[in-house]
Amino acid sequence: MGNTVLLDLVGGVSLLLWGLHMVHSGIMRAYGARIKKLLASVLKNRVQSFVAGIGVTVLLQSSTATALLLSSFSASGWVDLGPALAVMLGANVGTALIVQLLSFNTSLAAPLLLFLGVIAFRRGAKTVTRDLGRVSIGLGLMLLSLHMLLDSLAPAENAPMVLNVLGAMTSEPLLNLLTGALLSWAAHSSVATVLLVMSLGYSHFITPEAALALVMGANLGSALNPLWEGMSRQNPAQWRLPVGNLLNRLAGCLVFLPFVDQASAWLQSVDPNPVRMIADFHVLFNLLLALAFIFPVNAMARALQRMFPERKPQNSLGTPLYLDESVLQIPSMALACAARETLRMGDIVESMLRQSMVALLENDRTVVNDVSKLDNAVDSLHEAIKLYIVKLTRDSLDDAEGRRTMEIMALSINLEHIGDIIDKNLMELANKKIKRQSRFSTEGARELEEFHRIVTDNLKLALSVFVSGDVKLARQLLTEKSRIRQLEMAASENHFSRLREGRLESMDTSSLHLDVLRDLKRIHSHICAAAYPALEAAGELSPTRLREHATETLVGRFKAP
Numbered sequence: 001m002g003n004t005v006l007l008d009l010v011g012g013v014s015l016l017l018w019g020l021h022m023v024h025s026g027i028m029r030a031y032g033a034r035i036k037k038l039l040a041s042v043l044k045n046r047v048q049s050f051v052a053g054i055g056v057t058v059l060l061q062s063s064t065a066t067a068l069l070l071s072s073f074s075a076s077g078w079v080d081l082g083p084a085l086a087v088m089l090g091a092n093v094g095t096a097l098i099v100q101l102l103s104f105n106t107s108l109a110a111p112l113l114l115f116l117g118v119i120a121f122r123r124g125a126k127t128v129t130r131d132l133g134r135v136s137i138g139l140g141l142m143l144l145s146l147h148m149l150l151d152s153l154a155p156a157e158n159a160p161m162v163l164n165v166l167g168a169m170t171s172e173p174l175l176n177l178l179t180g181a182l183l184s185w186a187a188h189s190s191v192a193t194v195l196l197v198m199s200l201g202y203s204h205f206i207t208p209e210a211a212l213a214l215v216m217g218a219n220l221g222s223a224l225n226p227l228w229e230g231m232s233r234q235n236p237a238q239w240r241l242p243v244g245n246l247l248n249r250l251a252g253c254l255v256f257l258p259f260v261d262q263a264s265a266w267l268q269s270v271d272p273n274p275v276r277m278i279a280d281f282h283v284l285f286n287l288l289l290a291l292a293f294i295f296p297v298n299a300m301a302r303a304l305q306r307m308f309p310e311r312k313p314q315n316s317l318g319t320p321l322y323l324d325e326s327v328l329q330i331p332s333m334a335l336a337c338a339a340r341e342t343l344r345m346g347d348i349v350e351s352m353l354r355q356s357m358v359a360l361l362e363n364d365r366t367v368v369n370d371v372s373k374l375d376n377a378v379d380s381l382h383e384a385i386k387l388y389i390v391k392l393t394r395d396s397l398d399d400a401e402g403r404r405t406m407e408i409m410a411l412s413i414n415l416e417h418i419g420d421i422i423d424k425n426l427m428e429l430a431n432k433k434i435k436r437q438s439r440f441s442t443e444g445a446r447e448l449e450e451f452h453r454i455v456t457d458n459l460k461l462a463l464s465v466f467v468s469g470d471v472k473l474a475r476q477l478l479t480e481k482s483r484i485r486q487l488e489m490a491a492s493e494n495h496f497s498r499l500r501e502g503r504l505e506s507m508d509t510s511s512l513h514l515d516v517l518r519d520l521k522r523i524h525s526h527i528c529a530a531a532y533p534a535l536e537a538a539g540e541l542s543p544t545r546l547r548e549h550a551t552e553t554l555v556g557r558f559k560a561p
Contacts, residue, residue: 008148008149011148012145012146012148012149012199013145013149013187013192013196015141015144015145015148016141016142016145016146016149016192016195016196017187017189017192018138018141019137019138019139019140019141019142019144019145020138020142020189020191020192021138022134022135022137022138022141023134023135023138023139023142024060024065024138024329025134025329025395026131026132026133026134026135026138027059027060027131027135028060028065028329028330029127029131029134029329029330029331030127030128030131030132030135035056035059035060045083046082046083046086046294046295046297046298047086047294048083049083049084049086049087049090050086050087050089050090050093050290050294051090052087052090053066053086053087053088053089053090053091053092053093053094054090054091054093054094054097055090055094056087056091056094057090057091057092057093057094057095057098058094058097058098063088063091063092063094063095063190063222064188064189064222064225064226065329066087066088066091066094067088067091067223067225067226067241067242067245070084070087070088070241080301081240081241081244081301081304081305082297082298082300082301083297084241084301085241085244085245085248085293085297085300085301086294086297088241088244088245088248089248089286089289089290089293089294089297090290092219092222092245092249092286092289092290093283093286093287093290095190095191095222095286096279096282096283096285096286096287097283098191099191099194099195099198099279099282099283100279100280100282100283102142102143102146102191102195103198103275103276103278103279109140109143110140110141110143110144110147111140112140113136113137113139113140113143114136114137114140114141114144116133116136117133117134117135117136117137117138117139117140118133118137119133120132120133120136121133121134121136121137127398127400130398146195146198146199149195149196149199173209173210173213173257173260174213174257176210176213176214176217177213177214177216177217177220177253177257178217179214179217180193180197180213180214180215180216180217180218180220180221181217181218181220181221181224182217182221183196183214183217183218183221184217184218184219184220184221184222184224184225185221185222185224185225185228186221188225189222190218190219190221190222193214193217193218193221194215194218194278194279194282197211197214197215197218197278198211198274198275198278198279201274201275201277201278202274202275204274207264208264208267208268208274208277209260209261209264211264211274211277211278212260212263212264212267212278212281213257213260215278215281215282215285216252216253216256216257216260216285217253219249219252219253219282219285219286220246220249220250220253222249223242223245223246223248223249223250224246226241226242226245227239227242227243227246236308236309236310237305237308237309237310239308240301240304240305240307240308241304243304243307243308244300244301244304247300248289248293249289251289251292251293252285252288252289252292256285263281264277267280267281316377317348317374317377317381318376318377318378318379318380318381319380320341320381320384320385320388321341321344322337322338322340322341322344323337323338323341323384323385323388324337325388325391328388328391328392329395331392331395331397331398331401332401334388334392335392335401335404335405335408337388338385338388338389338392338405338408339404339408339466339467341381341384341385341388342385342408342411342412342415342466343463343466343467344381345378345381345382345385345412345415345416346411346415346459346462346463346466348374348377348378348381348419349378349415349418349419349422349459350456350459350460351374352371352374352375352378352418352419352422352423353418353422353452353455353456353459353523354456355367355370355371355374356371356422356426356427356430356452357448357449357452359371359426359427359430360426360429360430360433360448360516361440361445361448361449363430363433363434363437363439365431365434368427368430368431368434371422371423371427372423372427374419375419375420375422375423378415378416378419379416379419381412382412382413382415382416385408385409385412386409386412389405389408389409392405393405403533403537406533407466407533410529410530410533411462411466411529411530414526414527414529414530415526417526418459418523418526418527421519421522421523421526422523425515425519426516426519426520429512429515429516429519432512433512438512440512440513441498441503443494443498444494444495444498444513447491447494447495448491448513448516448517450487451484451487451488451491451517451520452520454480454483454484454487455484455520455523455524455527458477458480458484458524458527458528459527461473461476461477461480462477462527462528462530462531463530465477465530465531465534466530469533469534469537470534471534471535471538471540473534474530474531474532474534474535474538475531475535475540477527477528477530477531478528478531478535480524480528481524481525481528484521484524485521488517488518488521491517492514492517495510495513495514
């Protein structure tokens with residue numbers, strides 16, 4: 001009996017957590033960008049902020065998600081810390097209202113929500129419809145899991161072993177508090193933990209006093225999640241909101257914990273149903289905390305600002321500026337962040353490309369060293385963008401989002417390759433030229449400068465194609481490929497003409513000259529790769545020459561006598 005109960009418990013909680021995840025991800029995909037804009041615009045005073053926190057958290061089904069969104073807002077100065085703390089007070093009330101709603105007998109709604117959700121998810125013509133279908137499925141799974149928990153635990157009510165174990169575990173209020181906090185932190189959801197406590201209370205596995213302490217612990221644990229998620233934050237200002245929310249929760253637990261017996265007796269006199277009693281206490285606990293802390297939020301904000309002063313970011317080119325992890329569950333916004341960082345990477349590569357010609361023509365070793373440092377920054381940004389994209393793709397993306405993800409990744413890879421060619425090849429050639437104290441001929445230097453100028457201009461064109469997806473610009477970029485090929489041939493022929501004339505500068509720098517042309521041409525090939533996604537999306541890519549040649553060969557063989 002004990003093993004069966006444990007398995008049913010684990011399965012029911014897992015289903016509940018997955019349902020919460022589906023609701024949260026569906027809402028964020030459908031309306032995440034609008035929610036973020038709404039939060040940034042309506043947080044004017046503590047009352048509006050409190051109400052906004054309730055509404056957003058009821059939608060997202062997660063106060064942790066609300067806290068992560070607001071942490072980046074308050075640290076960047078978009079939202080004052082005082083209103084942000086008021087939002088979190090509302091967010092905690094919002095989670096309590098979710099539990100309150102689920103505490104009623106809504107099991108009959110589960111099949112209907114699941115049915116409608118599957119239809120919308122599988123048959124929806126629009127992305128928003130499919131996302132709302134995901135939300136409906138998630139709500140159905142949450143209700144179904146709660147029904148499963150209540151039904152599976154009921155037969156085990158008289159199992160002595162289970163009752164003894166849980167009785168020993170929940171005999172001390174402080175231990176209950178810590179257990180609830182641990183469960184809520186591990187599950188990343190106070191809703192799931194409180195619903196589990198309701199199931200245990202309904203089946204009389206735990207006493208009403210233990211249930212209230214576990215609920216307080218669940219509230220404390222949910223405040224740990226945003227703090228834990230931000231452990232890697234470099235700017236202390238991003239700690240202000242999570243720490244403030246945790247202090248509010250902790251103060252509430254310290255005040256209420258000694259009075260769990262009196263609170264339990266009073267709530268049971270109001271409603272003896274253990275499920276309703278636990279849900280009522282969850283709402284009451286968060287409402288009283290909101291009333292206690294909503295007025296001194298500005299004073300608390302000033303104290304937190306002194307505790308966690310703003311740290312100006314170091315001027316490191318290799319440090320990402322736009323990869324905001326708080327919007328990873330809003331694919332459209334996360335892709336915009338990744339694209340913006342990739343464009344920044346493109347600017348650094350353009351600077352490398354410009355300086356490389358200065359180093360080659362002027363024999364400047366300082367510039368060579370500067371270019372190598374820039375390449376290190378490009379490598380760091382490429383790695384950061386790659387990891388950000390990997391995190392983004394952990395959840396399913398629609399076709400358009402998937403294509404954009406691949407475009408960003410492809411451009412980032414090509415830019416990293418360009419940086420390597422400049423650093424490992426062109427700068428190596430520059431070092432050789434500096435050691436030999438060689439000089440290009442006047443005509444050769446002019447040809448290289450012109451060739452380099454065209455490559456640099458086409459890099460700008462490639463970045464424009466990436467941003468706009470303009471098919472006309474993409475076609476123009478591809479036509480430049482054949483132009484570069486012709487220019488390389490012409491420059492090589494001119495160089496050989498100078499060699500035949502016996503020009504000393506040309507003879508001294510012959511291999512360097514040809515290698516520079518070759519490397520610039522390789523760079524240009526990576527640049528032109530930016531045109532293919534736009535042309536492919538427009539259906540304008542023709543079969544490759546290799547395939548055409550192979551087809552012609554096969555046709556010729558079949559026609560041969």
